[in-house]
Each structure stands twice: as structure tokens, then as C-alpha cells.
Amino acid sequence: MSGSRVLVLNSGSSSVKYQLIDMRGGSRLAVGLVERIGEGGGSRVKHTPADGESREWTGPVPDHDAALKAMAAELDRDGLGLDSPELAAIGHRVVHGGLRFTEPTVIDDAVLAEIERLIPVAPLHNPANLTGIRTAQSLRPDLPQVAVFDTAFHTTMPESAARYAIDVETADAHRIRRYGFHGTSHAYVSRETARLLGRAPEDVNVIVLHLGNGASASAVRGGRCVDTSMGLTPLEGLVMGTRSGDMDPAVIFHLMRVGGMSADEIDTLLNKRSGLTGLCGDNDMREIRRRVDAGDERAALAFDIYIHRLKKYIGAYYAVLGRVDAVAFTAGVGENSAPVREAALAGLEGLGLAVDSGLNAVRGDAARLISPADARVAVAVVPTDEEMEIATQSYALVNEECNPLLT
Ligand SMILES: Nc1ncnc2c1ncn2[C@@H]1O[C@H](COP(=O)(O)OP(=O)(O)O)[C@@H](O)[C@H]1O
């Protein structure tokens, strides 16, 4: 293998994020985002080459295939086209890998079929991931395509955390268990937190709070995940932008029997019209905080419900781990919202958890501590970098596959 560049694709339900990374030195040659895919003329493309101005346009991007072609055209304009011999691999974030995929995997027809089979348990994500892979294959059929699975990091969870307390035969027949998601981020952030503390990951217990549009918490003991808040699908756990997180499953029967709703309608309700959006009409934490500060009661209640759930998980994972060295906040909300971080830990001084309000208010892109100097448990803001992690894992895998001494 001669090339040293990896293109990373993170295809979501209505967006594609991409980065072209040179693995010699780890520099990002281009970073881009196609969002609001399929929303008529309202799609937006933003492309930033490392050595040039950002380009931004809005216009029709009808589907994920078109989004990837728009990305390819933007890369071409910078002389970074997909036909470059410098490209060593394309790395794809794939959300659901079931139990089969515990490691990054070179994609072949059997891998594609398995990702497709898992669509019912990741209906918002796996279809977009598949389109990303198929379009990338059509653009560069000769290049290794690598899948890096959100579920992989969580496969170390013990059965006591991974199983639901339902009839074992029924669960096994349908492979119903807790898989967990955002694993690439939880792995990266827990490792970076150990580095920030100047300790080996094997010696550190961390509660990672990945708070983006989708949100999940995990308990990481010595670098291995022992529990996480998402389950069979990315619907369980924390209150999210548009997803409900935990609730009594009987709500679903009630909505069917008494509310006359179909399974598909309830699926849409819980995945797309719930969470912060369902509670107050907004899913963006910036807007919610603006409304809270202006005295909006619905936004204030939505914020309180979000924080209450988060605090419950922090307490639960404290108990699961027994000893906690650090709590790490990451992703869009975790990295940027000082009010969320402060409220989530308020009143937990008895657990050794506290936030220094001066440090918490400082903005920045680097991993940093926000707990008081004498705190028993470190509290950190650790920006996640799923793309670099996917690129690193993909590049390592294709190099390994090319090394005759290793095969
Ligand atoms: N400056 C900010 N302050 C508060 N929240 C923010 C800020 N910037 C982004 N966010 C939140 O982060 C969310 C997006 O997080 P991100 O991790 O990018 O999500 P995803 O990867 O799921 O698209 C937004 O919906 C918004 O709620």
C-alpha cells in the first residue's frame, strides 16, 4: 500500500460529515458537512480545505448518494479528488454492528449484508451508513472500505449489564440485548481523559457523558466499557434532542391500545418527536438556554428533565464503578454547554464531584479540567474526535492486511 490518506465518512439520518486525513502526521486536508439532505432546495454543504477558504452553498441534495457526489466534487476542486493514488482507504462510521463486529472490519458483501440485516435495530442510522458505503464503493471500487462500529467498544459489557430482564429464550431468539452506541467516542474520550490525568488508561475509571443530538453515558473501568445507557437501539437512556430515552415500556402498549397508534407511528414519536423537541419544541441546547434565560417555563422544564436523567446516570455509574477517577463531558452539548455541566453535577459534592465555575466558563478546543484543584474526582471537558479515531483504526487495519508477515 502506498497512499497515506484516509477519507472518513460519518453518515447520519439527514447529514454526512466527512474528513480527509493524512495519516503521516495526522493533518486534516479537508473537513466537510452536508446537512438537511432531502429537504428540497434547503440542503447545505460546507467544505473547508486545510489551506484555503471555506466554501458554503445551499441547494437541492435529494439523498445520501447525491450528498457523497457533492462531497467528491468539492474534494476535486481542491485537487484532493477520490481518484488520488494517495488515498489508502475509506473509513465509515457504522452505528449498529450487532455482536458479530467487535473490531474494525474491511467491508465485503457479507459485511454489507450483516449491516443491512441490522437496519430494524438502527433505523435512523444503518440505512444511511449503507448508502455511504455503496456510493463510496462505486466511486473507488479498488479501494479498501473499512467499517468502524459504534457498538464495538461496548462488547466488553458483562452479561449483567447487557441483558434485559425478560424471558431468556425470547431474548435470544431475537438477539435482544443491550448493544450500546457512540462507542468510538466513548473509547477515545476515556483514553484522552486518562492522558489528561497523566495516567495509564488501565488504571483509570471514567464516566463518559457523550451529549450530542444523540446522547449516551458509559462507565469505563480501566479502559473497558462495563455499562452504557443506550440499548438494543439508540433510543434507550438519556433524554436526547428528539429521542425520549428511558421510559416504562408499557407506554407503548397504552398508546397502541388506548391511543390507537400504530407501531410505526410510535416509533416516529419516540425517535423524532420526543426528547427536548417533544418537551419544548427545540432540540438545540443553545436555543433552549436562551429561552430559559428569557423566563420560558416550557424550556426550563425540558432542561430540568434533561438534567435529572443525566444526574441519575452519573449516580448509577458511580455505583457500578465503585471508584470514579473522572467524569468527562463530550460532544456538542457536553463540550459547549457550561450550564449543562454545572447543573448535572450540582449537589453531588458528597460524591467528591464539583465544578469550578470559573474554569467551567472558559471556552476552548483542548481537553481540560473544570473541577477545583482539590477535588476527589476530576471533572473534564474532552472534545471527541470520532473521525480521527475511525481514520486511525482504518489505516492500521489496511496496513496490517497488506503486511505479509501478519497474515
Ligand atoms: N455552543 C453550544 N452551546 C450549547 N449547545 C451546543 C453548542 N454547540 C452545539 N450544541 C449542541 O450540540 C448539538 C449537536 O451535537 P453533535 O455532537 O454535533 O451532534 P451529532 O453528532 O449527533 O449531530 C446541537 O444540537 C446543540 O444542542
Ligand SMILES: CC(=O)OP(=O)(O)O
Ligand atoms: C447512535 C447515535 O445516536 O448517533 P448520533 O448521535 O450520531 O445520532
Ligand SMILES: [Mg+2]
Ligand atoms: Mg455525533
